Amino acid sequence: MHCTEKTPVKLVYFAEDDKDDIMILDDVFSEIDRSVIIKHFTTGDALIKSFTAVGDSDPDILFLDLNLPVKSGFECLKELRSMEFDLKKILIIVYSSSSEPEIIAQAFALGASHYVVKPSDYSTLKKLIRKILKMDICFSNKKIDDFLLFS
Numbered sequence: 001m002h003c004t005e006k007t008p009v010k011l012v013y014f015a016e017d018d019k020d021d022i023m024i025l026d027d028v029f030s031e032i033d034r035s036v037i038i039k040h041f042t043t044g045d046a047l048i049k050s051f052t053a054v055g056d057s058d059p060d061i062l063f064l065d066l067n068l069p070v071k072s073g074f075e076c077l078k079e080l081r082s083m084e085f086d087l088k089k090i091l092i093i094v095y096s097s098s099s100e101p102e103i104i105a106q107a108f109a110l111g112a113s114h115y116v117v118k119p120s121d122y123s124t125l126k127k128l129i130r131k132i133l134k135m136d137i138c139f140s141n142k143k144i145d146d147f148l149l150f151s
Contacts, residue, residue: 009033009133013050013059015041015076016095017068024122025063028129036133044071048079061132063095064112066103074110081111093132093149104147114149 012029016022022040029036039059041047047064048071050056062080066073077092094107094115104115114132119125128149 009036009060011057011059012036012038013041013047013062014038014095015044015047015062015068015073016065017042018065021065021118024125025129028122028126031126032129032133042069044068044073044076047071047076051080051083058090061091061093063093063116066094066096066098066107074106077107077110077112091135108147112147115147116149 014022014025016025026038029038039050041050047062047068051058064073064076068076071079073094073096077094080090080092091113092111094112095118096103096107096115097118098104099117107115116128119128132149
């Protein structure tokens with residue numbers, strides 16, 4: 001197992017097309033750590049283009065919804081993990097409303113770091129984001145049991 005040194009999260013990408021989810025996540029981050037910069041993408045193709053744009057910084061964490069327009073979260077995940085430059089060290093957390101085992105297994109197989117079912121209440125989301133920000137980032141073939149995150 002390869003773990004990176006724990007460094008503060010500075011840049012978070014959030015690929016989500018639901019305006020309410022975007023607003024809620026922004027509120028949570030502003031309450032937890034105002035120094036974190038959040039960059040939003042409302043389509044999958046815009047997200048992918050950001051990784052190939054000259055001068056753009058790679059995020060510390062990418063929250064990836066699966067139901068994105070133009071290019072789905074699954075397509076983005078597959079493309080990101082197959083890019084030639086080193087995106088394997090980016091923490092990609094699938095952030096989805098689906099709790100279907102087949103969907104979770106597919107995200108695991110495509111190389112997501114973790115999977116989160118969108119919490120139904122604000123306080124649970126806030127606890128979950130705090131937990132994610134404190135995690136040591138490890139890159140290994142972890143078990144699927146460790147893949148699903150809860151608050």
